[in-house]
Amino acid sequence: MSSLREKMMRLRGSAAPAAETAVPAETSTLSGEARPTPQHSAGSEAAAEHGGEAQEERLSSAWDEMNVRIHHTSLGGFLLRETRYPLDFRHGEHRLSEITDVLQGLAQFELYSEAKSMGANKVDPELFPMAVVPERMLFLDLETTGLGVGTGNVPFMVGLGFIEEDAYVVQQMLIRHPAEERAMLRYLSEKLPAYSHLVTYNGRTFDWPVLAGRLVLNGLRDFRWEPYHVDLLHPSRSIWRNTLSSCKLSHVEEERLGIEREDDVPGSLAPAIYFQFLADGNPDPLFGVFRHNEIDMLSLAALVIRFGHLLGGAMGGRLAYPEGPEEQLRTGLWLERMGQTEEAAALYAKFEAGGKAEPRLMLQLAERDKKYGNWERAVLLWQQVAALMAEHAHPSWDAHIELAMYHEHSTKQPRLALQFTEAAFDLAHARYEGLRLDAKSRAEIEAIRKRMDRLRAKLAKLSG
Template identity: 40%
Template sequence: MSGLRDRLARHLKPGKAAAAPEAGAEQRQAELTPEQEQHGPAEGGGPAACPLSESAAGAGGGPAREPAAAPIAEGGAPADARSGSGQADEPAAPAAPAAPALAHPEAAAWAKLDAELYEFSAGSFVRRVRTYPMDAYHGRYRLDALHEHVRELEAFHPEAEPVHAEGLLFFDTETTGLGVGAGNVAFLVGIGYYEAGRFVVEQLFIRHPAEERAMLAYLEEKMKRFTHVVSYNGRTFDWPILQNRFILNRMRPDIDRLLHLDLLHPSRSLWKHSMPSVRLGKVEEAQLGYAREDDVSGAFAPELYVLYLAEGKTDVLRGVFVHNERDIVSLAALSALITRYLADEEPLEPKSPGDLFRLGQWLLKMNRLASAEKILELGFSRLQEQGEEGRAVSGDLLLRYAAYYKKAGVRDRAVELWNRLIRQAGPAAAAPVEAYIELAMHYEHGCKDYALALELSREALDVLRQRRRLLRRSEKAADEERRIAHRIDRLQRKLRDCGKSVSGRKASAKAAIPSKPPGQARPTKASTKPSGKPRPAYAADSLFDVARNPG
């Protein structure tokens, strides 16, 4: 195990765990129970030396520690030794005399992590409780911000019962692996909930597999008063693992009644294309304004648990507990942000046209039609401003806005965006084939201008063949080329049926497409070259001058 410890030494950073005691240590020393005075206070000040929110800690609103020997009602909620406000600077109630938990040889070691050996009717396990006042900040958002618009979460389950903040159970696990099979064990289950004017985080840890049944029995009893589960990728990972563990322990709790709010799905809809990753740590940094320091990655949690099982030292688990605690608090803050988007209360000034489009599309999916239309209109206006300033916009974004307006029946804006995409490409690059095809469909079926639709289809075929010379040929590109060729044949038949020349409208077709910006010459087309024997490909002046005839 020495090799494993050496490999993890870079991530554990033991030197920082023994930092100087935080401010207020003298006050906590006065709150020690008689048993803590006998064994001594926790070394290094425990995980509270790394507050979850610097702003909250500076204001005295950081997490309050639960006394390790506080009496807990069997099967019920933790009996807090503090008043209902949960403020960290309030004096603790008189401690109960001689709690039997500290008599265990490991009790002092777990007390250093602000945890306790918890005795439940089904057995024992390790429990760690942290409480936060409602005015504590996690990044830019207070923990009580969720209460203001919590009913907006009903958009996830419109036909279900009303949502209340006290009915939400924030849920996250640390497991021994990444699969959902029988061999994957959740050795640490973290839950968070609002209770008595504070936010409570409970972490349930098993020292060995024999304690799993007791932990699950406690969790089953705890979940009875909640109506919704809030997680991050929990629908496909954490929750199925928990269900499997109940089955393997021959327990059948009524947990299927809980409605799931998986915040990974709205995070993907909103930020997948604007962020390199939508992992919870990245989302909380970019969207919540909270950056973790000295955080132990969840990928190392299984190895640290194995190291604990081998050596029995609790200090290697400190980072795992703090990481899981931060995940739970981030779920509450991220839920508040999601409700503000649904309530149309989040500022939109700093958002780009791409951010506004994705937000509008997500609101459409959540049936917030009025807000979605307003946000998409704002995004379109900012696209227009960027066009007037001469700034290029992502072609994919222009296509997405055009597709939205096409579906909404606003054809003029869709045509404007397709034409802008063709102009924006310029002579040095080929515009996306989709823009030519969409315009060809518009002029064929909407305007009945078959000649212009034919010219646009030919342009699309030229772009596709030009791209084929640069990229490896694929079956998808071949199918698209056959569809365009079929469209060209159909348009030629329609022109012949109308008694018009197939190639007589080429000049007018070019004029119908808005001209390119001044100073940019049009690329030479193969169709405008004089007739005769074409030059071989190797004799072309450039790659883009290669004849575009098939073959």
């Protein structure tokens, strides 16, 4: 920590005075609509409250162009930027006002956690009423000096999103040098406890551990906050990990939420831009980081709306059904884990009716059916996969083994079980012929051979 802090202080100490004038930032748009005029009152009001000392410092016009103000706390000041969006503002496919329409769906996140803790698949919502209030939901995203969660990683910008009265408010805090970090953290420690739900994207393993660590390292050990944490990265990966090129928020928002960023500064460049600011004192490039973080806060709201609709039974109505078999299956599996069995069943039916799924996906659904005792569809899927393997360039024999076990133990037909086992052995022999096998492959073939020997011995005993 000390080396990074010294580097930041050294860069700040050698900075040239910031330019007093700056080229006005270009007007940008989000999703084809004009961006609302930002209203920034928090910083100026705080300055007035603290009297002459707070008013002595004046920011350059470059900061003013970004609508950035100084906010003072009992531990000093930092920079604050606030933008208010009307709730009817559309970000991609969703309006921000839809947050109030998906509260029942969002409660499923907590009900799912409660069910897991009880070792159940589902709990009765009436027994565990979860109060998801829009005004008590907080969206969080950090811009940091690095990627790790260690003590040397400093959040130089913190973005918050929340609903206040008739607006979605995006607040962004920026520290101009390490000495301002404690003031920013003091502000956060006083603000966060007012919220009961925290929404992030990869915040469970990154954003929140980083921020919590900085609070401790800066002596704010009396801070206590235990919100229910909804990390949207996990459902995104569950559904889209094989259908999208990446599960980064920028990819999800573009390919599934209809959001297009214009002239966006990638988050990976934010640390370099910040260190350059520490070196030369020019705030102009930081506007791109502000805008990147601001869109992140809007996209978090849009994504939580999307998952809220999914969990609220809006497929086929407000939301269209997924088109591809992979997304149909993965969405169904995720919804079933979250307790939405009826919606999941509708997706499984569409998956099965499509008839264009890859064998590996058919095996996944069959595994699900085996787990829940739906043997009729499981056997049908295994039979379909087994038939496809006869002409497959790189066949697998998983379906054959499953059918062998099913007929041996469920239908009590060892002869039929032996036929599927022998077919599996033939597929394995054909696939590995002429190849030097590793230990895993040798073990697979040996397991099939042992199954054949056991079934043959069983048949001989029955016939004798």
